[in-house]
Amino acid sequence: MSGKADPRPAGDGTTSTRTRLDRGRGALGPALELVHTGRAPTRAVLTAELGVTRATAGAVAAELEALGLIRVDARPGAAAGSQGRPSHKLAVAEDGPVALAAQVHADGFRAALVGLGGRIVATAPGCEVVDADPAKVLASVVTAGAELLRETGRRCVGAGLAVPSAVAEPEGLALNPLHLAWPAGSPVRDIFAEQVRAAGLDGPAFAANDVNLAALAEHRHGAGRGSRDLLCVATGHRGVGGALVLDGRLHRGSSGLALEVGHLTVHPEGRPCHCGSRGCLDVETDPLAFLTAAGREPGPEVSLLQQSIDLIRHHYDDPGVRTATETLIDRLGLGLAGLVNILNPDRIILGGLHRTLLDADPGRLRAVVADRSLWGQSGGVPILACTLDHNSLVGAAELAWQPVLDDPLGALS
Numbered sequence: 001m002s003g004k005a006d007p008r009p010a011g012d013g014t015t016s017t018r019t020r021l022d023r024g025r026g027a028l029g030p031a032l033e034l035v036h037t038g039r040a041p042t043r044a045v046l047t048a049e050l051g052v053t054r055a056t057a058g059a060v061a062a063e064l065e066a067l068g069l070i071r072v073d074a075r076p077g078a079a080a081g082s083q084g085r086p087s088h089k090l091a092v093a094e095d096g097p098v099a100l101a102a103q104v105h106a107d108g109f110r111a112a113l114v115g116l117g118g119r120i121v122a123t124a125p126g127c128e129v130v131d132a133d134p135a136k137v138l139a140s141v142v143t144a145g146a147e148l149l150r151e152t153g154r155r156c157v158g159a160g161l162a163v164p165s166a167v168a169e170p171e172g173l174a175l176n177p178l179h180l181a182w183p184a185g186s187p188v189r190d191i192f193a194e195q196v197r198a199a200g201l202d203g204p205a206f207a208a209n210d211v212n213l214a215a216l217a218e219h220r221h222g223a224g225r226g227s228r229d230l231l232c233v234a235t236g237h238r239g240v241g242g243a244l245v246l247d248g249r250l251h252r253g254s255s256g257l258a259l260e261v262g263h264l265t266v267h268p269e270g271r272p273c274h275c276g277s278r279g280c281l282d283v284e285t286d287p288l289a290f291l292t293a294a295g296r297e298p299g300p301e302v303s304l305l306q307q308s309i310d311l312i313r314h315h316y317d318d319p320g321v322r323t324a325t326e327t328l329i330d331r332l333g334l335g336l337a338g339l340v341n342i343l344n345p346d347r348i349i350l351g352g353l354h355r356t357l358l359d360a361d362p363g364r365l366r367a368v369v370a371d372r373s374l375w376g377q378s379g380g381v382p383i384l385a386c387t388l389d390h391n392s393l394v395g396a397a398e399l400a401w402q403p404v405l406d407d408p409l410g411a412l413s
Helices: 017-036 043-050 054-066 134-152 188-198 210-221 287-293 304-314 319-343 353-360 362-372 391-406 408-412
Strands: 070-072 090-092 098-105 108-114 120-127 156-163 205-209 230-235 241-246 347-352 383-385
Touching: 017 043, 017 054, 017 090, 017 391, 017 408, 043 054, 054 070, 098 134, 098 391, 108 134, 108 391, 120 134, 120 391, 134 156, 134 188, 156 188, 156 210, 156 391, 188 205, 205 210, 205 391, 210 230, 210 241, 210 347, 210 391, 230 319, 230 353, 287 304, 287 319, 304 319, 304 353, 319 353, 319 362, 347 353, 353 362, 353 383, 362 383, 391 408
Parallel strands: 098 156, 156 205, 230 347, 347 383
Antiparallel strands: 070 090, 098 108, 108 120, 230 241
């Protein structure tokens, strides 16, 4: 906090100014996270959530505003119909710092600047060619991000990278970039950090699996908000990934490799999978599997994901498209049912092509999950579509924002 402490000793039953400021410093991170995730839209709510006095909450909000992170309405107001005392509204600063977010996938890469609240401030046009050398790809995406920072004049708090691979911790190795030509075990986090430093950008650099990051973003800002135990399953351009948020925190497992759900078998006599098995979700419910089941030859004009989505949205009356959709829904439902039996989530969210499958026939998918899961008949688990555009990019930014959320003063000083 920026104020000076009262040098006079506190009397019995009196909290000194210094004590209040110290408590305020400890509350900065939790307060910023509450505003960041939309859970504290007013100072009154912030006071209640933090369990502090109005004076302390006011001092905390003022300090976060002084750091350029949030905005506090100068005049208190009340929502229509509210019976309570008017309170100052809180919001993230629209012109505040940003994180550099980068994503690499089978059909290209993209860079973006993401502010607090998960708001994408700017994006660079995606590239459609991914070189076999990860250093070249990451140099290009960081260069694009650095150009965005120069154009916008924003301060950078750090950088996050989403990759279509399990990322082993603590080394930050991409163990299985199956749909990229990168070597297995590429040290993507170190390469990314080196490129960030070479570009002269401030802040730490991080890397993680793209679906893990999508789940993190959706839990904080999207369809997963308010869930305690959230299961996310998604297929983007190729393959299938999964992620789990347990008790509000992303579950990574002992070394970052948890929830490789793409390798659940859902069709024992099905297609060979890269893992050595057959009929895994990874090869039975991704865009290539859909196009093949629909009897369509993939074209080069747009991504496999977009081709699949367009077929379902615009040609669902075609018998081949409808049959392919139903086939993938049934296999996806079988996989989800197995995960429900093991994990007992309170919510499931689906992304990529799986979101489109849910939209096409939500009743069929929910019925398959209910019929094949132990607890499906007694209440069921809500199955929802992901709601954020570019949620892996937003999640990559969350990695970079986390040190600021943990300690705003320390991270920005």
